[in-house]
Amino acid sequence: xxxxxxxxxxxxxxxxxxxxxxxxxxxxxxxxxxxxxxxxxxxxxxxxxxxxxxxxxxxxxxxxxxxxxxxxxxxxxxxxxxxxxxxxxxxxxxxxxxxxxxxxxxxxxxxxxxxxxxxxxxxxxxxxxxxxxxxxxxxxxxxxxxxxxxxxxxxxxxxxxxxxxxxxxxxxxxxxxxxxxxxxxxxxxxxxxxxxxxxxxxxxxxxxxxxxxxxxxxxxxxxxxxxxxxxxxxxxxxxxxxxxxxxxxxxxxxxxxxxxxxxxxxxxxxxxxxxxxxxxxxxxxxxxxxxxxxxxxxxxxxxxxxxxxxxxxxxxxxxxxxxxxxxxxxxxxxxxxxxxxxxxxxxxxxxxxxxxxxxxxxxxxxxxxxxxxxxxxxxxxxxxxxxxxxxxxxxxxxxxxxxxxxxxxxxxxxxxxxxxxxxxxxxxxxxxxxxxxxxxxxxxxxxxxxxxxxxxxxxxxxxxxxxxxxxxxxxxxxxxxxxxxxxxxxxxxxxxxxxxxxxxxxxxxxxxxxxxxxxxxxxxxxxxxxxxxxxxxxxxxxxxxxxxxxxxxxxxxxxxxxxxxxxxxxxxxxxxxxxxxxxxxxxxxxxxxxxxxxxxxxxxxxxxxxxxxxxxxxxxxxxxxxxxxxxxxxx
Numbered sequence: 050x051x052x053x054x055x056x057x058x059x060x061x062x063x064x065x066x067x068x069x070x071x072x073x074x075x076x077x078x079x080x081x082x083x084x085x086x087x088x089x090x091x092x093x094x095x096x097x098x099x100x101x102x103x104x105x106x107x108x109x110x111x112x113x114x115x116x117x118x119x120x121x122x123x124x125x126x127x128x129x130x131x132x133x134x135x136x137x138x139x140x141x142x143x144x145x146x147x148x149x150x151x152x153x154x155x156x157x158x159x160x161x162x163x164x165x166x167x168x169x170x171x172x173x174x175x176x177x178x179x180x181x182x183x184x185x186x187x188x189x190x191x192x193x194x195x196x197x198x199x200x201x202x203x204x205x206x207x208x209x210x211x212x213x214x215x216x217x218x219x220x221x222x223x224x225x226x227x228x229x230x231x232x233x234x235x236x237x238x239x240x241x242x243x244x245x246x247x248x249x250x251x252x253x254x255x256x257x258x259x260x261x262x263x264x265x266x267x268x269x270x271x272x273x274x275x276x277x278x279x280x281x282x283x284x285x286x287x288x289x290x291x292x293x294x295x296x297x298x299x300x301x302x303x304x305x306x307x308x309x310x311x312x313x314x315x316x317x318x319x320x321x322x323x324x325x326x327x328x329x330x331x332x333x334x335x336x337x338x339x340x341x342x343x344x345x346x347x348x349x350x351x352x353x354x355x356x357x358x359x360x361x362x363x364x365x366x367x368x369x370x371x372x373x374x375x376x377x378x379x380x381x382x383x384x385x386x387x388x389x390x391x392x393x394x395x396x397x398x399x400x401x402x403x404x405x406x407x408x409x410x411x412x413x414x415x416x417x418x419x420x421x422x423x424x425x426x427x428x429x430x431x432x433x434x435x436x437x438x439x440x441x442x443x444x445x446x447x448x449x450x451x452x453x454x455x456x457x458x459x460x461x462x463x464x465x466x467x468x469x470x471x472x473x474x475x476x477x478x479x480x481x482x483x484x485x486x487x488x489x490x491x492x493x494x495x496x497x498x499x500x501x502x503x504x505x506x507x508x509x510x511x512x513x514x515x516x517x518x519x520x521x522x523x524x525x526x527x528x529x530x531x532x533x534x535x536x537x538x539x540x541x542x543x544x545x546x547x548x549x550x551x552x553x554x555x556x557x558x559x560x561x562x563x564x565x566x567x568x569x570x571x572x573x574x575x576x577x578x579x580x581x582x583x584x585x586x587x588x589x590x591x592x593x594x595x596x597x598x599x600x601x602x603x604x605x606x607x608x609x610x611x612x613x614x615x616x617x618x619x620x621x622x623x624x625x626x627x628x629x630x631x632x633x634x635x636x637x638x639x640x641x642x643x644x645x646x647x648x649x650x651x652x653x654x655x656x657x658x659x660x661x662x663x664x665x666x667x668x669x670x671x672x673x674x675x676x677x678x679x680x681x682x683x684x
């Protein structure tokens with residue numbers, strides 16, 4: 050029988066301990082997948098990761114012994130350095146496998162099936178010769194949640210397994226339960242290979258629900274259970290559960306109300322645009338990056354976080370803006386994996402924007418570093434790469450709600466926000482007038498590119514729902530799923546959909562500096578206002594683009610939540626003035642772009658046209674810049 054053959058192949062690579070672990074596996078498709086990878090990659094032996102404490106400790110030990118990580122001064126803290134040429138996602142070498150009749154997004158790189166299969170076979174054949182193959186059984190979310198996908202990870206890298214232990218649940222029995230519940234599992238096969246970035250590839254095979262990566266070690270490229278399997282989950286939500294499920298690039302955080310209840314908020318933002326900071330601004334957070342969302346039988350929207358940890362950018366993380374995270378990063382008691390920061394001669398990590406005195410020398414992503422060191426172009430090398438990261442389990446942070454995070458029923462979600470690095474267009478917070486207009490907030494995200502992508506130059510580009518890099522089908526299909534979800538007749542209450550922006554600059558509002566118009570910590574006030582709007586505790590002002598808060602509403606919240614800040618009406622008028630021409634230009638740019646996309650629903654163009662008419666009328670009556678007091682007069 051073929052299953053006996055598969056099992057024999059696996060057992061031939063196992064010692065007695067791992068043979069016993071393999072015998073736990075009952076799913077024949079799972080055994081067949083592992084056996085096929087053994088035949089292709091040809092490892093000297095395999096390690097079966099059950100998720101036990103013993104397995105987790107062994108993985109960490111091996112990552113240190115192989116030099117993939119190094120210990121630091123604080124117990125439990127380690128450092129990993131990626132190649133200097135691979136400090137973010139290798140976007141130009143990331144491909145979707147293209148099958149005949151399967152549309153691939155215009156924002157993704159496509160590679161025909163025959164070419165992709167040949168590339169995979171040629172590069173992965175015998176790539177693990179002489180190495181140990183690690184096989185991990187991970188679950189992307191709480192066991193029993195309908196959207197918690199099982200993800201099999203196969204790799205030759207102990208560091209990858211150590212990272213995933215801090216980011217995902219791992220258990221063979223639970224894995225198989227989720228496969229039985231959902232009816233499928235994802236697979237990621239990775240090898241660090243030669244770590245030659247020029248010869249690296251990252252592949253997503255939607256048809257076979259697989260991802261592949263080689264010659265990479267940056268987590269966003271090799272731990273494809275994260276964004277790679279997010280792509281597969283997104284694909285499944287839109288093409289198998291359209292209008293019922295969503296798979297989003299969103300944080301999940303809760304604002305505590307006066308009666309002790311929580312209003313849960315999901316928020317989208319491109320990588321490097323403040324999702325972790327915003328998640329931490331909540332009173333009780335669940336996740337900082339991804340959300341699996343569905344409409345429950347009772348008509349509520351429910352959300353779970355696929356992850357149990359954060360893989361967060363540390364640039365500009367400091368005690369003022371991120372006190373909860375900083376308390377754990379600078380004190381003993383937590384396991385932290387640092388990535389591409391500078392390590393001084395005392396074994397202490399440092400990074401750009403931490404608000405502390407920087408050392409004069411150390412080791413960073415470019416090797417030995419001293420103050421004033423320059424690259425080949427003569428540009429100063431910073432102490433840490435802008436995409437430097439840390440990994441820490443969420444339960445280590447004192448505002449993490451572990452009970453809610455592990456609830457297979459998810460949390461009831463009443464608010465959804467959409468944001469990017471928007472220096473000059475949208476006010477800090479605007480709630481949509483209708484669900485359809487809320488969907489356009491997500492569709493119209495435009496953001497300055499960040500260091501999360503290798504080769505990013507800082508230009509402003511479209512970033513629909515902050516999820517476009519992670520959806521490989523037609524953007525019009527994805528948009529249709531959004532419209533169908535948020536207008537679904539099953540919803541007992543329509544959620545608040547909102548634009549969120551704390552990247553407005555002083556310069557864009559008549560000032561002379563490029564500094565932020567406000568502070569990062571202000572986002573807590575904007576979240577609180579949205580939570581109160583969802584609970585009908587505030588009303589705001591209806592405008593041509595949506596509902597904005599009154600000065601009195603946000604002033605009261607500032608006094609309550611950030612009492613040491615003097616929030617003035619002058620600041621309010623600067624932040625919430627409507628710069629009509631900028632908004633119209635943004636709408637026109639997006640409409641023209643979507644005209645070139647396949648399957649875009651007509652409701653998008655109709656909604657944008659109606660908004661544009663309102664804006665033109667506002668400009669005709671009040672001018673190009675309209676302050677909130679003028680909007681109140683109109684009401």
